Structure formats: structure tokens, C-alpha cells
Amino acid sequence: MKRILLLFAGLTASLTGLAQNTANRETKKPIVILITIDGFPARALNDPRLPMPTLRKLAANGAIAEAMQPINPTVTWPNHTALITGVNASQHDVMANGLITFPSDGAVPKIEPWVDKDKLVHARTLYEAAAEKGLTTGQVDWVAIYGAKGVQWQFGEKPDVQGVIPQELIAQGIVTSEQVEQFGEKSSAAWRDQIWTDAAVDILERHSPDLLLVHLLQTDSLQHQYGPLTPAAYLAYAYADRCVQRIVDAVAKIGALDRTTFILASDHGFATSTHTVHPNVALSNLGLLHKQDGHDVGEVWASPEGGSASIYIRDEKQRADLVPKLKSYFEEVSGVSHVYTNEEARAIGLPADTASDQAPQLYLTAAPDYAFGSGAEGQLTSSSAPRGQHGYLNSMPEMQALFVASGAAIKPGVHLGTISNLRVAPTIARILGVQLPDAKQPPLREILR
Ligand SMILES: [Zn+2]
Numbered sequence: 001m002k003r004i005l006l007l008f009a010g011l012t013a014s015l016t017g018l019a020q021n022t023a024n025r026e027t028k029k030p031i032v033i034l035i036t037i038d039g040f041p042a043r044a045l046n047d048p049r050l051p052m053p054t055l056r057k058l059a060a061n062g063a064i065a066e067a068m069q070p071i072n073p074t075v076t077w078p079n080h081t082a083l084i085t086g087v088n089a090s091q092h093d094v095m096a097n098g099l100i101t102f103p104s105d106g107a108v109p110k111i112e113p114w115v116d117k118d119k120l121v122h123a124r125t126l127y128e129a130a131a132e133k134g135l136t137t138g139q140v141d142w143v144a145i146y147g148a149k150g151v152q153w154q155f156g157e158k159p160d161v162q163g164v165i166p167q168e169l170i171a172q173g174i175v176t177s178e179q180v181e182q183f184g185e186k187s188s189a190a191w192r193d194q195i196w197t198d199a200a201v202d203i204l205e206r207h208s209p210d211l212l213l214v215h216l217l218q219t220d221s222l223q224h225q226y227g228p229l230t231p232a233a234y235l236a237y238a239y240a241d242r243c244v245q246r247i248v249d250a251v252a253k254i255g256a257l258d259r260t261t262f263i264l265a266s267d268h269g270f271a272t273s274t275h276t277v278h279p280n281v282a283l284s285n286l287g288l289l290h291k292q293d294g295h296d297v298g299e300v301w302a303s304p305e306g307g308s309a310s311i312y313i314r315d316e317k318q319r320a321d322l323v324p325k326l327k328s329y330f331e332e333v334s335g336v337s338h339v340y341t342n343e344e345a346r347a348i349g350l351p352a353d354t355a356s357d358q359a360p361q362l363y364l365t366a367a368p369d370y371a372f373g374s375g376a377e378g379q380l381t382s383s384s385a386p387r388g389q390h391g392y393l394n395s396m397p398e399m400q401a402l403f404v405a406s407g408a409a410i411k412p413g414v415h416l417g418t419i420s421n422l423r424v425a426p427t428i429a430r431i432l433g434v435q436l437p438d439a440k441q442p443p444l445r446e447i448l449r
Contacts, residue, residue: 062406086439307392
């Protein structure tokens, strides 16, 4: 009897302890840190000697996908936006690394990065959903976020020297005012990643946001220049891993590892090309672009993004005539794998041109080893030294991206096959307890505790 009583007492005590632990966990708000390693190709994970110990450790203690499929176009800003909205370009309308604008004189279209988020992104983001629930967000080098409401702490791609975080870094002697003011000039991609990581550490240690968005960029620059899976790319991956480790260390330092979930993702993969097709040369040859005061002008322009090119026919009256003609023309160009009309492109997730001026009338995709260039003069196709490219169709194996989740909310030891990157935002929303009603894909419930 005594023994039974003792057992009962012990059970009660452990149940009380369990209840207290649960209560502690409930009062401790979850933190989510989303880190993107720009252009990291999922296929690099197949190398057991990939020099990324932090990524491997996070994956071993958490969940990893064999591959994560990006959205079309497989370009940085459209996919970063997909990661935090859960919707593709047909809804968020981001087709390039900025807003595509069309000069009234018919000159080459421009891509304007520094336009307000509300003008560029037509979808509800995680940080807006978080702000509505009284949660706070920090961002470091995140994209399509300029002038966004709902972000409390930031050190942007184009940092504001008067901002709280740049001022804190200046006060600590990490950067000078001059370096912040000329952030993108005279600096290496690796140095910028270092400072952005310093900013992420500062935001975590001093402000403890509920959601932190971090974009590491030098892997993109290095892979464009030298190609994916080259010695230079491996060094870039290793350095990105070091930046991730510093962020994990900062979370440990503030004692928040038990409530923090890390999501590591990339926006797209990378392929190598040695040939470039210049669709604007074709448009010049067809008489659709012509010289005026030394500049090319016209109503029809191709806007290239590596493995794809968007063709805009600005004069609506000409579309019915030109769309079938240009489609037949480009289908015969070697190196062009597919030509989609706008209606066809909607099936691969692009916006309708009746709803958005960012939507092209024709969308060209490149065959392997080819990419699109912007030139309007010279040869239609040129060859070049091997260069890293993305922008190809999102079904191309080389375009598949990284997904690793680890930490407080994640079950250890989960291996996923190929997932869509549209599932990341609903998963983060679930962890933070916020709502993204337009994101139709389910959260990754199988990885959540
Ligand atoms: Zn990118």
C-alpha cells in the first residue's frame, strides 16, 4: 500500500512538473527565423563533403526536403515573395527583382527595386499578418519589402543610415556612417553578408522579434560569375553556413533556442549556360525596335531573366496580330525551349495581362545551356564563358531549392520528398499562430511537433 502511495505521489509530482513545463512553454512565445541562402541548389546537398556543418546539423535535428520547387519565374524577388505570402506570381504579381516600368518614349523597360511594397506586392505577407496580431518582425536584406508597414527593425538591401539598426551597428563600431550610406558601392558581396549577419545578430540580441527574415546574397553573385558547384561556389556555400552559425549562436546567447524555429531555404537553384539568345536583336530585325537619337525605342520589348524572357507588347491593339507571329518566330529559334502566350503562361503560375501590367504577352524559356540576354544589336545568339543562370522553368532539376526546418516547433528526423515553396508561408503562419487566408497550400503538418 505504502509503495502504491509513493508511486502515486511520484506520478502526481511528475504530472505537476509536466503541467508546469507545458505552462512555461505556452507563456514563451515562439520565434521563427527564416534564412534564405540565395540560389543554393538542392542538388548540392547530394555531396557528403559539402562544407556546411551548421546546415547539416540543423537538418539532422530537424526536417529536410530532398528538393523544394520554386515558383515561375525562378527569380529572386518573385520567390522570396512566395516564401512569405504562400501565393505565386499569378496572385502577388512580382515578376522581376523590382517593378517593371515602361518609359513613355518607348525606351527599354526598367526594373525599379525601390518602390513601396504596397505598389509591388499584391498579397498579404507574414509580417503583415504578424503585425495584426501584435507580433514584431525584423528584416535583413529581405526583398520587395521597401517601405513596408509591419516591420519594426531592419537593415535593408539599401539601408537607411538614420534607421535604428544601422545606428546601433555604427555605435558598436561595426560599420561607419559612410559605409552604410554607400553600402552597395565598393564592397564585396561577402562583406555585405557579414554586415547583414551582424545586423541579424543585433536585432536578435537587442530586440527579440517574433519573426526574423534574413537574406544572404553572396552565393547568388558568386554562382552567377563562376557557376554552381564550382570551387568558388563551394566557398560561397561554406561562408553562408558560417553566417547561419552566427545567427544560431545569437539565439543561444539570448537563451531562446527552446522557442526558436529555424527555416533555411533558397529561392531557386542554378544552372550553367554557355550560349546567349538576344530576343531584342530579333525584335530589331523584325522592325519592332528602331534607333532614335542613338537609343533603341519601340512598343515591343523583351525583358530577360537568365533562363526566361518576358515579351511585352505595349500597344494593346497590336497584340492580336503580333502574339501568334512572334510565338511562331521564337519557336524556331534554337535555344528557345518553349514560347507561352499569356493565356498559356497562366497555367505555369504567371499573372494574367488583363489584371497586371507586369504580366508579359509572351514568355520564352531557354533550353539547357542557353540563357537570354538584353542586347538589341549584333548576333541573335552568342557564346560565352560558362556562367551561372536561373530563371528557367521551375520544373528543371537544376532550379530546385533548399528547405531545412529545425528547432522548437519541428519534429526531428523528418525527410520530405519534393515540396512546393508555397508551403513555407502557411507552415510559418501555423507556428506563429497567424492567418494567411489566400495561401491555399496546406502547412507542412508532418514536420510540426
Ligand atoms: Zn536569388
